Amino acid sequence: MPIRPFPADFVWGVATAGHQNEGDNSNSDTWYLEHVTPTIFREPSGRAANGYELWESDLDLIAGMGLDADRFSVEWARVEPEQGSYDSAALDHYEAIVDGALARGLAPIVTFNHFTAPHWFAARGGMLAANAADRFADYADALMQRFGDRIAYAVTLNEPNLPRLLSWIVPEFVNQLTRETLAAASTKAGVERYRSSNVVQPEDYDAMEEGLTRAHLAGKAAIKARRSDLPVGLSIAIIDDVAHGEPTVRDRKRAECYGHWLKLARDDDFVGVQNYERLHYDADGLMPVAEGSVLNEMGSAVEPDSLGGAVRYAYEVAQVPVFVTEHGVGTADDSVRLGVLEPALQSLQEAMDDGVPVVGYIHWTLMDNFEWIAGFGSFLGLHSVDRESFERTPKPSAAEYARLVRAASQSV
Template identity: 65%
Template sequence: MVLGIYPAPFFWGVATAGHQSEGDNRDSDTWFLENVTPTVFAEPSGPACMGYERWSEDLDLVAGMGLNAYRFSVEWARIEPANGEFNEEALAHYEAVVNGCIERGLAPLVTFSHFTQPHWFAKRGAWLDAEAPALFARFCGVVMDRFGDRIAAAVTFNEPNLPQMLAWAGLPAFVADLTRATLDAASAAAGVEKYRSGNVMVAEDFDAMQIGMTNAHLAAKAAIKQRRPELPVGLSIAISDDCAAEGGESTRDAKRADVYDHWLRLARTDDFIGVQNYERLWFGPDGQLPPAAGSIINEMGSAVDAASLGGAARYAHAVSGVPVLVTEHGASTPDDAVRAAFIEPSLAGLLEAISDGVPVLGYCHWTLMDNFEWVFGYGHQLGLHSVDRTTFERTAKPSAGVYAGIVAAQRAAVAA
């Protein structure tokens, strides 16, 4: 396959998240939830990838791949470990990361909430708290005042629709039961009525959480735009490429309405919509269909399908009407040959969408290195680099070279 030339300028990046790579995020809600009994998490995050200490080395890996963008999150729990108390060391750390990106020719794409929040915020009920939007906007303002003049784009929320998406995934009943038991245990341990989190959620909270995060996105965007009106601001949603076999249109459309469309309509007044795509799913008259015979299956149980990215981008733009920024895309598999073979045809499908009129600002592969994959712990692999769990040494996989080669060819073609 010969990949056509992408339009310029274009963000060629890789994505990470603070809690998943930094380690020892002890003032966060997720850390607290990992360490109660019972817990829905397979294991605690612990030191993760020691990314908080090894950030400069990790930026060297990104730059060494020839990329021009790096998406990462600032951890609210580190910056504001107690309500209204802002940690100078943490602010200086993330400022150093931003400056390090710029020194290496990497555009800093900053996520303000990548699932985790402060422990004190969760004790208040998280996004159920009436003051949550104002508290989040205050945090975003502090970050912007410190280094917002140097970032290239702001993502307020990462996958605020993930609970709804998982509700459509056909998970066994014990998962919901264990989720509820985790929150009950956390509430008891914290001495509050409702300990709540953005990524460990029970179904009866979905609607109220969505309202809270919607208002928080709007408040955060206002705070960011007040400081830099020209800075592109958006949010990122999890979005499968949902397709209908004969008779499956109504089920597919019901899922779209339940999982994506609120956020895509909200994004109509944003500068972009972040698309996070990992799968294509097919629906028939009786619901979701199993993967086709002979499919390569990822660790989530769905087929690895390179056509999914272009389809997800098309739908996101069709509903939102704003440019797409692919903030995550990858394959959860221990077989890196699958990942390496998956990248170029995925990008070819995305380029077809661009050729058909879908504006796309950039592509960030998930993820730089194998890391803490939330409830799955360290059992799932999505990284372009492996991480030794004892020494924390990073080692490039063949897929890192494949992606780097594609980007090098693209940048050379644009320069020619």
């Protein structure tokens, strides 16, 4: 069945993230962790996709696809390279992106923290520090003062639940390498504990969750103090976990990985859902992938209906409007991505038919980029990027997404 029209005010967009796209983010904690020995990062980010220089042509790509929203992140490390010292040129840069998006008919959706933070912040313990929430609120206020009057949505934190979620997937040697990376960074920086919110050792999970919770609340308060009408939320990584028979293991995972954040989101204007896969559990744990399944980079089966399942679960718990702030598939085979888009959007529409309020859909990502510890060996973009010239080349999935948006935007 062809895709049916979505509501007229439904938001269609694509997402990028600062550190993953911009390049040379040398004042950040992630950059620092990329360059210690040993490091959990496969390779350093370097110039990434050179997005800091090519932002205008990237906005043209988004507008050229017929989308109406651009989700991007501001790099705290660029805006506040030293504590209390704000870089006016960096603020000018991000303000220009906001204005450039608006000039192209794109609603700016701003993520205030997409994992990375300033080096100085991590050297003081990151989100584990007693005053971390106040520092984040000050930074959020600086952004709001500069361009908060022109943005459409604010996402305080990107996937604060991801480290705990990954703990259900990654082997123990990854946890050990995480510990060694943080220890190496602490020694190199000459501090007791160098901490980052996307390289987290299991011993810090609880404290990191508490620190990020305080940061979200303080950041939201700072944003609302400047503009009470601006919709504010946070995004959560949600795998569509399906129980077969006794749901004990699946429900324990849900409580551990999502429950806290979905309950916290009950007081927000929306909850961001970021879904990439579905996993199946029986009473004994994770079930093997069915033979013959098409696999993504994570080794799980590609199941487009996972989007609808994740959205339904998020709304069931949070009871606030859902915004799909990321969705995609990691694969070097673009034909798989192309084939996922329409059935995934249909599963989303079916959830909406059943009463789930969904604000919009943002695809991850505009282009292949630096995918954190996986380096440049992961492919989720609608455009490929030449590693030397940084030329963006549209994949067939880019045209397919644009076609689906046109079809879904037709009047009922």
